Amino acid sequence: MTDAFRILSDDEVRQIALIIESLDRSTFDFLQLEFGDVKLTIGKGQPPPLTGTAPLVPTASPPVVPQMPSDSVAAPAAPSQPVAASPMAGGQSDDTIAIVAPLLGRFYAQPEPGAPPFVAIGSQVTEATTVGLIEVMKTFNAVSAGVSGVITEICVQEAQIVEYGQVLFRVRPIGKP
Amino acid sequence: MTITRVLIANRGEIAVRIIRACEALGIETVLAVSEADRDSLPARLAHRTICIGPASASASYLNIGAIVTAALGTESDAVHPGYGFLAESYELAKACADEGITFVGPSAAQIRQMGNKLEARALAKKCGLPMLSGSDKVETAGQASDVAARISLPVMLKAAAGGGGRGMKIVTNQEEMPQIFASAAAEARAAFGDDTLYLERFIANARHIEVQLLGDRFGNVIHLGERDCSLQRRHQKVVEEAPAPAITDALRDKIRQAAVTLGRNIGYENAGTVEFIVDQDTGAFFFLEMNTRIQVEHPVTEAITGIDLVQEQFRIANGERLGILQQDVTFRGHAIECRINAELPNEHFRPNPGRITTFVF
Numbered sequence: 001m002t003d004a005f006r007i008l009s010d011d012e013v014r015q016i017a018l019i020i021e022s023l024d025r026s027t028f029d030f031l032q033l034e035f036g037d038v039k040l041t042i043g044k045g046q047p048p049p050l051t052g053t054a055p056l057v058p059t060a061s062p063p064v065v066p067q068m069p070s071d072s073v074a075a076p077a078a079p080s081q082p083v084a085a086s087p088m089a090g091g092q093s094d095d096t097i098a099i100v101a102p103l104l105g106r107f108y109a110q111p112e113p114g115a116p117p118f119v120a121i122g123s124q125v126t127e128a129t130t131v132g133l134i135e136v137m138k139t140f141n142a143v144s145a146g147v148s149g150v151i152t153e154i155c156v157q158e159a160q161i162v163e164y165g166q167v168l169f170r171v172r173p174i175g176k177p
Numbered sequence: 178m179t180i181t182r183v184l185i186a187n188r189g190e191i192a193v194r195i196i197r198a199c200e201a202l203g204i205e206t207v208l209a210v211s212e213a214d215r216d217s218l219p220a221r222l223a224h225r226t227i228c229i230g231p232a233s234a235s236a237s238y239l240n241i242g243a244i245v246t247a248a249l250g251t252e253s254d255a256v257h258p259g260y261g262f263l264a265e266s267y268e269l270a271k272a273c274a275d276e277g278i279t280f281v282g283p284s285a286a287q288i289r290q291m292g293n294k295l296e297a298r299a300l301a302k303k304c305g306l307p308m309l310s311g312s313d314k315v316e317t318a319g320q321a322s323d324v325a326a327r328i329s330l331p332v333m334l335k336a337a338a339g340g341g342g343r344g345m346k347i348v349t350n351q352e353e354m355p356q357i358f359a360s361a362a363a364e365a366r367a368a369f370g371d372d373t374l375y376l377e378r379f380i381a382n383a384r385h386i387e388v389q390l391l392g393d394r395f396g397n398v399i400h401l402g403e404r405d406c407s408l409q410r411r412h413q414k415v416v417e418e419a420p421a422p423a424i425t426d427a428l429r430d431k432i433r434q435a436a437v438t439l440g441r442n443i444g445y446e447n448a449g450t451v452e453f454i455v456d457q458d459t460g461a462f463f464f465l466e467m468n469t470r471i472q473v474e475h476p477v478t479e480a481i482t483g484i485d486l487v488q489e490q491f492r493i494a495n496g497e498r499l500g501i502l503q504q505d506v507t508f509r510g511h512a513i514e515c516r517i518n519a520e521l522p523n524e525h526f527r528p529n530p531g532r533i534t535t536f537v538f
């Protein structure tokens with residue numbers, strides 16, 4: 001066991017463990033990762049015939065998909081990925097902009113239980129649009145989009161604790177195809 | 178050990194220290210980090226980190242809501258506040274208690290009791306500890322002058338909400354009292370949100386001697402000896418050593434007993450330190466204040482007693498009976514801690530480490 005993990009830093013091993021946890025909680029069955037020379041496939045049952053290295057794009061209800069860099073994970077000097085993606089980074093090779101949590105707290109996607117969520121994939125937002133609430137000790141803080149565009153990805157689940165700087169949504173800015 | 182996971186609400190050296198104790202006890206560690214500390218040494222040692230805010234301390238390490246929410250969100254049983262930041266925050270201790278999170282430290286009530294220096298003085302006096310002649314609250318410069326005349330100058334004007342060497346000003350003659358009183362009150366209001374002041378006699382040839390206490394929830398309180406922290410810079414300790422080198426054994430014993438008396442009287446829980454002033458001219462000692470937290474210099478006590486104070490903090494927080502009797506505490510050798518401060522002499526000695534290009538150890 002130690003031999004196989006010698007090429008990975010302690011931090012990377014820890015991140016993998018967190019990914020496994022997230023996978024378990026999500027609606028996905030498999031996750032295939034490649035970083036550097038290491039290819040890691042995690043899942044249950046028969047792996048589907050996957051090519052490429054990008055993580056699966058969610059089509060079902062918003063799961064907890066940690067933002068993975070599709071190229072090699074940098075040396076342990078940059079351990080803040082993947083579960084807590086670096087704030088404000090565009091991240092992916094597409095041109096989406098991340099909406100990040102301006103504070104730590106419990107994220108709520110809807111204004112109150114039973115109400116429709118503030119936004120969904122495909123929703124148009126402006127900078128002032130409220131995209132969710134973050135609750136800290138019973139105080140609710142509205143999260144503004146801070147960017148104009150269309151929601152392309154929902155990166156958090158209802159009632160999930162989010163860190164400061166954690167990616168909540170991805171937005172394709174207006175004007176881009 | 179009922180505590181299985183702890184949120185460490187601090188950074189740097191003390192965060193590493195707490196993680197080490199947790200490793201020995203088999204407690205999982207979640208480190209609360211600000212943006213700036215995501216890649217710190219303790220962050221790499223903890224089982225997990227959670228980013229509680231931006232680099233600014235007020236939005237992160239001083240953010241009670243974020244810390245408590247982070248503890249709840251990570252299903253941590255306990256919060257260890259370290260020292261500084263919110264280690265002596267009544268509000269944090271209370272918020273933890275309200276949410277069913279174990280605060281690794283004394284109760285919120287004890288923190289508040291000792292946090293107000295006037296209240297602490299009254300309590301110490303009630304316990305029969307020797308006190309510096311001084312006053313209760315002084316509302317005006319005039320009152321302060323009256324007290325100063327009675328106890329004789331020089332005097333130390335202190336903020337009731339201060340402590341830790343902060344919010345203190347020496348007054349050497351009556352002429353300067355009104356001006357010093359006004360600025361002391363203003364600074365106290367700005368720094369502590371409370372401009373209550375009181376006076377104490379100022380001892381010029383003094384030693385700062387403090388006693389480490391451990392108390393459990395069953396009323397057991399023991400001391401682990403004293404430390405001498407007389408060498409200070411701007412009222413901040415620079416050198417700490419144990420045992421205290423310049424006091425007689427008779428005095429040493431009296432000081433230790435006085436600390437235990439106070440601790441027992443208030444049923445003190447967890448780790449704490451009772452501070453005293455020793456007048457080297459007369460050999461008399463006086464109660465100064467009590468710190469209801471683990472302190473920076475705790476390792477010198479650990480070095481000469483062989484007792485791991487942070488581990489004991491967790492055991493006590495877990496509701497365990499103190500496993501150490503007073504007679505079990507023995508002292509061997511001498512330990513000295515030196516704090517290295519990096520300052521810019523041309524900028525009023527502003528703290529600044531500059532860029533470290535070589536380090537030889």
